Amino acid sequence: MSNDPQTPASDSVADAVRGNWVDTLAPAWSRPYLRLSRADRPIGTWLLLLPCWWGALLAAASGTGFDGKTVWICVGCAIGAFLMRGAGCTWNDITDRDFDAQVARTRSRPIPSGQVTVKGALIWMVIQSLLAFGILLTFNLNAIVLGIASLAIVCIYPFAKRFTWWPQVFLGLAFNWGALLAWTAEAGTLGWSAVILYLAGITWTLFYDTIYAHQDTEDDALIGVKSTARLFGEDTARWLSWFLVATVTLAGAAVMLALVAEASVLALTLGLGGAWALGWHLLWQLRQLKPENPEVCLRLFRSNRDAGLIFALFLAAAVAA
Structure with missing residues (x-):
């Protein structure tokens, strides 16, 4: 992705970062598969990782x-x-290949543009999934079970836009599962703090992916794809403000429940400060938002890497406190 989407040259993807490492450094034979995994657009990996x-x-x-x-x-x-972001994007592109061919921003993706066959994409998806499963096996049993359970949501998500105006909820369920998994990998068992943190991540996803979806509202309306951006329309800013409040409240509650009994006052203060700082970043995005401007929407969407990192850095400081 880039702040300034441009018409791609030859086989590159329309919304990829200009001069990204896939287009400039990767071997030619690997580029279509790396593009299928969105390796040329790392923001999705960040949003899954944070x-x-x-x-x-x-x-x-x-x-x-x-x-x-x-x-x-x-x-x-x-x-x-x-790896799992790559596998998920590959699955998404397999299921959405007909839709992608009808949308200006996505018709240059590897499958609709003919760079990769559906069979090749399926093989690539399996390879990425197996490698990710190898990583998962290094965690404890409870975390492994949670990781396997997430596959059901990953499989359903690409179809959500066909039957609900809230596909962003399904994206949030999938993209924030790592909060449950990583907590369990660290603590040994799932806790209520992790569940509340997971809910905070879902409302954060509703915030940033509604902004992202505003890039395609006209094309989505023409082909019948549903999204919260189309559902909210001119009321988007009001809805986003509620998602902002919910994210900060839930993140703060998760910190309180996790730290109030065992951690120091400094650690608790840092954790709550992280939730507050995350909220301020979301407020900045809300004030900058121009739903009718795709370039602004893309720039604000990508800034959520920094929003999530801010909270992570405060939590890291709380660990050290």
């Missing part, structure tokens, strides 16, 4: 402490997020 880091760091701050296991969970989740 809830994992939230979960692992909040669990560490709640009493398990930061050690080699925590480091591996954070690193393993980073590798797994890259």
Whole structure:
């Protein structure tokens, strides 16, 4: 993705970052598959990874402490997020290939543009999934079970836009599952703090993906694809303000429940400060929003990497406190 979408040259993808490493450094034979995985647009990997880091760091701050296991969970989740985001995007493009061919922003993707066959895409999806499963097997049994359970949501998500105006909820369920998994990998069992953190991630996803969906509202209306952007229309800013409040409230509640009994006052203050700082970033996005301007929507969507990192950094500081 880029702040300024441009018409791609030859086989590159329309909304990829200009001069990205896939187009400039990757071997020619691998480029269509890396594009299928969105390796040329890393924001999705960040948005899948950050809830994992939230979960692992909040669990560490709640009493398990930061050690080699925590480091591996954070690193393993980073590798797994890259692989599973790639597998999920591949599955999404397989199921959406007919829709993508009708939308200006997506018709240059590998399948509708003819760079990759459906059979080739399926094989590539399986390879990525198996590699990610190998990472998952290094975690404890409860985390492994949670990881396997997430596949049901991943499979359903691409079809959500066909039957509900709220496909962003399904995206939130899938993209924030890592908060549950990483907490469990760190703490050993699932806790209520992780569940509340998961809900915070879902409302955050509703916030940023509604902004993202405003890029395609005209094309989506023509082909009958549903989204919260189309549902909210001119009321988008009001809805986003509610998602903002819900995200901060839920994130703060997760921190309170996890840290109030065991952690120091400084750790609790830092954790709550992270939730508050996340909220301020979302407020900045809301004030900058121009739903009718695709370039602004894309820029604000991509800024959510920084929003999520802010919260993660505060949680890391809480672990050290």
